[in-house]
Amino acid sequence: xxxxxxxxxxLSVSPGERxxxxxxxxxxxxxxxxxxxxxxxxxxxxxxxxxxxxATGLPARFSGSGxxxxxTLTISSLQSEDFAVYYCQQYHNWPLTFGGxxxxxIK
Amino acid sequence: EVxxxxxxxxxxxxxxxxxxxCAASGFTFSNYAMSWVRQSPGTGLEWxxxxxxxxxxxxxxxxxxxxxxxxxxxxxxxxxxQMNRLRVEDTAxxxxxxxxAMTGTYFEYWGQGTLVTVSS
Numbered sequence: 001x002x003x004x005x006x007x008x009x010x011l012s013v014s015p016g017e018r019x020x021x022x023x024x025x026x027x028x029x030x031x032x033x034x035x036x037x038x039x040x041x042x043x044x045x046x047x048x049x050x051x052x053x054x055a056t057g058l059p060a061r062f063s064g065s066g067x068x069x070x071x072t073l074t075i076s077s078l079q080s081e082d083f084a085v086y087y088c089q090q091y092h093n094w095p096l097t098f099g100g101x102x103x104x105x106i107k
Numbered sequence: 108e109v110x111x112x113x114x115x116x117x118x119x120x121x122x123x124x125x126x127x128x129c130a131a132s133g134f135t136f137s138n139y140a141m142s143w144v145r146q147s148p149g150t151g152l153e154w155x156x157x158x159x160x161x162x163x164x165x166x167x168x169x170x171x172x173x174x175x176x177x178x179x180x181x182x183x184x185x186x187x188x189q190m191n192r193l194r195v196e197d198t199a200x201x202x203x204x205x206x207x208a209m210t211g212t213y214f215e216y217w218g219q220g221t222l223v224t225v226s227s
Contacts (some may be wrong), residue, residue: 034213036152043202043217044152055215087152091212095168096142096154 002026002090012107013078021102023071023088031067038101039084047086048073068077071091078104109133109216116221123225124195129186129203129218136184137161140210142165143177143188145199146220155201156188159210166211171197193225 003026013019023033031051036044036090046055048064051071075082083106088099115127127143141183156177157169159199165177186203200222204214 036214037183043219044214045217046213046215049213056125089152089154094166094211096157096211098152100151100156 001095001102002029002093002097004088004090004097004099006086006088006102008102009100010103010105014107015080016077017054017107019073019075019078019082019104021073021086021104023066023073023099025069025071025092028068029090029092032090033064033066033071034089034091035064035073036089037082037084038085044087073105093103109166109205111205111216111218113201113203113218113221116201116223118224118226119193120227121193121225124189125193125223127188127190127201127203127221127223131184131186131203131205134205134213136179137181138140138208140206140208140212141179141186142204142206142210142214143175143186143203144204144214144217144224145197146202147196147199153199157206157210160208164210190223193223195225197223198225199223 035048038044052064123219154214200220205216
């Protein structure tokens with residue numbers, strides 16, 4: 001099983017600032033990585049797939065990078081609606097696995 | 108517009124059974140793989156099971172293998188999860204998700220979830 005580790009667990013950022021979230025895989029997943037956003041009481045929402053391809057309608061302030069075992073999700077200028085929990089997920093191998101999440105909170 | 112609506116959750120005793128349903132609309136159901144993903148209270152996400160578009164291929168997390176069965180009905184545009192021999196640790200919100208054409212990818216759309224509580 002591929003273990004996905006996200007850091008930090010909590011990120012405190014002021015509105016308008018940049019947020020950088022990390023996701024590490026225990027073995028290479030190539031570019032088979034997705035990112036999701038989950039707000040309180042809601043279902044997760046797909047943000048990114050293929051490590052760097054934005055889902056339909058996602059604002060350009062979101063960007064993804066990386067391949068192999070190291071991945072980054074960057075939000076260039078945080079808006080109020082971006083404060084949420086973010087999860088990465090690998091789909092390189094079964095079982096499909098998620099990271100533990102990074103909570104982005106208001107500083 | 109893609110819509111996924113789960114139902115069937117509730118309170119069940121350990122060792123009991125429950126069947127979850129997911130009504131899908133807004134896309135050609137038989138063309139896409141579908142999955143169940145769960146989230147225990149206050150914790151992260153866990154993939155549970157996936158089924159191919161045709162229904163011929165299925166995969167399960169080790170934690171549910173042998174106890175849960177995923178299936179789909181193309182005439183009803185519905186996805187199901189039969190859960191037997193339920194354990195306390197199966198308590199979670201269960202989400203129905205739509206994948207791409209092939210199975211074992213990412214979860215493009217999510218339902219709102221249905222809560223399963225396993226407790227005596």
